[in-house]
Amino acid sequence: MGGKYYVTANSGSRKIDNRPQVAIGFLIDAEESREIRRHLQRLQDTICRDLEQDFPEFTWSFRLIQRRDFPRDRPLDPLVLLEFGSELKIEYRLDFLLVLTSMPLMARFDQTVNGVPSNMLETGVVSLARPLENLDPERVDRAILALCRHLLGHLWGLDHDEHSVMRPRESWTGDGPLDWSPEEKEQVRTYLKDIADPRLEETGQAASTAWRFYGQLLRREGLSLARDILLFRSWRMVLHLGRFTAATAVSIIFLFLSAEAWELGAAIRSSWLDLILAAVLLMATLSIYFGQNLQEVGRADRMAEQAARSRIVLFGTLFVGMASFWINLFLISLGIIFVLPENVLAGWAGLGGQPLPMVHFSKLMATFGILASSLGGNLEEEHNLKAVLIYTEET
């Protein structure tokens, strides 16, 4: 983004403006009614005016994109819209994109859903269905504005806050607060400045092969990529995934009750187990990544930094998610082994009178658990896992 120095017409004379540019797109179905367009036009005008006022250190550009190939399968799946939007965002060279629709959205993890932001894709989906239920057209405008600001706030790294537009709400009715707090505006400023250096493909030094391009990106942006991956709190991933955790739990229980698993554990040396663990974590991540078609995310015709970035963050988040899942399994296994009678387990493991190496066996059980979970991950309701990784939230 940004860093594109561009020329603006200013009171008749052309002036070089070297403020970083932020380009925002609004994407709608070309078939939307005239009434919806009027609401959106007012929304765009208000957001445009306010952003220019609040963040004068950037130049803001806005673009309304109308598409005839807008996804129309009902119910509208926010995941489909996010992927559709993120591809167009790269195609139109935008920094952030909001996909707006008058149709209700399909809820995955919540009762109802009005909007879904995705930090990873720098794209958000907004449904105007609920705000449009207000009778007073002014309230409708206010509700849409609040919802869009809330989503943009998330795309710019803000968290929830009770005293600003970042307050989480059940329904968007146009009640205040409608704006970010001064502290939040400061945060947004830092966030936008942080990513305002030119994108790799704009620097003229970009490699032409995919592997080298990814290597360059990792060297340039390694730290900020790591921050994105860790900030995503991927340990929460499993909380949303019923089948994934169930498959793991069932297989661990069977493992604990089978003497063969214990014999096998006694036969594996500790140093090998570490190697096996690393291999299993990588394999499990790869199997879910390709099993759930995550390689489709961030697909672009040419090498683009944003697309490559989304993929690295996605893969890294999944890997960190699996690793933190392993740590949980390890602690649980350790707890179970501690509680079970030691002489029985040592007998199963064929250790004779020797003490039971608890850490070694806990590691083994957790590693088996990860193997089972990679299978469970692929059993998960289609696209749920993808949504868990890509959604910042459902609101």
Ligand SMILES: [Zn+2]
């Ligand atoms: Zn929120």
